[in-house]
Amino acid sequence: MLNPHRLRVLQSVIAAGSIQGAARSLHYSPATVSQHMSSLAQETRLKLFERTGRGLTATAAALSLAQASTSVLQNLDELDRLVENLRVGRSRHLVLASFSSAAKEWLPQVVAALRAKEPDLTVQISLNEPYTEKSGHPVDIDIRNESPLEPEKHFPGCQRHLLRDEDFAVVLPAQHSLAKAETVEVHELSDQMWVDHDIQDSPNGRMIRTACQAAGFVPQFAARLDDHNAALSLVAAGLGITVLPHLALRDLPRGTVARPLRNPTVQRRIVAHVRQDRAGEELVVEALKVLRLQAQQS
Structure with a gap:
């Protein structure tokens, strides 16, 4: 099995760009870092560095090894924390x-x-x-x-x-004709351009599509994306309307308003x-x- 410590040293050498730089970062002598790299090369039977002028350049094999080691070393760190948690009788x-x-x-x-x-x-x-x-x-x-x-x-x-259960609301440009209403019925959005914030078929998107179907229409989209904050920015730019749960509406962009939706009410759990x-x-x-x-x- 490969020595995890030598893999960490390899990552440090690559990140620092030199044996000397890694030695300074790790508080080792350059000779110690060189020895670790020589031992790792023997363990793996890979050529890890090539001399270029007065320095060293990591080979493709070294770069691949360092990248693949990241998740393994993270898991080992988590295992160390687990052992410590078990030792002290609590989870950190x-x-x-x-x-x-x-x-x-x-x-x-x-x-x-x-x-x-x-x-x-x-x-x-x-x-x-x-x-x-x-x-x-x-x-x-x-x-x-x-x-x-x-x-x-x-x-x-x-x-x-x-x-909790939570209602959805429609977000409109502030100058929109429906912005003056206290509530908006879903069928009133049938002739509007929509900004879709859910292209991943999440429960939110399915609930909105079901409400539109119940009101007798399929939304027409000006834009489709997978980030509700970006969707709100597009609404603020006047590109359409969007429907979101109240928790996502705490920081509405300037130039937009939110109105409750009715008939049917759209709700998530x-x-x-x-x-x-x-x-x-x-x-x-x-x-x-x-x-x-x-x-x-x-």
Whole structure:
């Protein structure tokens, strides 16, 4: 098995551009760094560097090895943290996944509350849109939205917690003829140009399309993209209208207004999937408590 420490030294040499630069970064002598590289070349039976003038240039093999080592070394770091957590009897690492608007509006308060309890805690947050089946790195709390019109999602080994139901609104340019209305009925949007913020077939997009179908039309799109903030900017530029849940409308661009949608009301359900084997841990319980509070106050 390859020596992980030598792989780290290889990455340092490539990043620094020289043996001397890596030695300064690692607080080693140049001779020590050279010895590590010689040993790694013998281990791998690869030529890692070529002399160019008075310096060294990493070979393609060295660059590939360094790049492929990154995820392995990260996993080893996580394994070291796990061992330390087990030794002291608590977890210093929590993995959250969320859609973007919940990550922006709720997770800062969650992380602050958790680190107040455990100052050494590292919270890893990833965006889970577009949705895929749960795989890879285990997520401790996975915040998702669902359509009330579709079957509830349940994942093996997870507890499902309802956080809230949330209405959608239509976002219009401020000078739009419908901007003066207190509410907008979905059928009134049938002759409008739309800006689609969901090209990945997420629950949000399916709910909006279902509402349009119920009102007897299929939206015509001026633009389609997968970022709701960019979609709002296009609306502000007068390129069309878009429909979004209220949590995504906290910071509307200048020149836009939001109006409630009716007939039919478009609504999503926000849920948290919590890993069963960590559900009773103090930090996980606290995270879920803060999430519920944020959801109630939104």
